[in-house]
Amino acid sequence: MKVEPKVTKLTMELKEFNLHEAGTARVKVLEGEGAKAIGDRYKDTLQEVMRQFEPTVKDQANQAIAQSLKEGKGTISLTELLKFTNSAPKEKK
Numbered sequence: 001m002k003v004e005p006k007v008t009k010l011t012m013e014l015k016e017f018n019l020h021e022a023g024t025a026r027v028k029v030l031e032g033e034g035a036k037a038i039g040d041r042y043k044d045t046l047q048e049v050m051r052q053f054e055p056t057v058k059d060q061a062n063q064a065i066a067q068s069l070k071e072g073k074g075t076i077s078l079t080e081l082l083k084f085t086n087s088a089p090k091e092k093k
Helices: 033-052 054-070 078-085
Strands: 021-023 028-031
Antiparallel strands (some): 021 028
């Protein structure tokens, strides 16, 4: 039996975004409450950008899975697989 894992659906969700300061290494343009207010305004925009990258991230995840399997990593026996699915035959007493 050959099982090939594949990511078929991927959703990225921005759980938390706290902007503390904005600027360059030498000059802080915003910090404190001003930075927090700007962060709050752009949180939805950042979430939308993340959603646009979901197909790319899904493809990259599948490529990483395929590469790991090609390298012999991530193999699992049928017995172990059945344990995960609760389909393993019950031991007789």
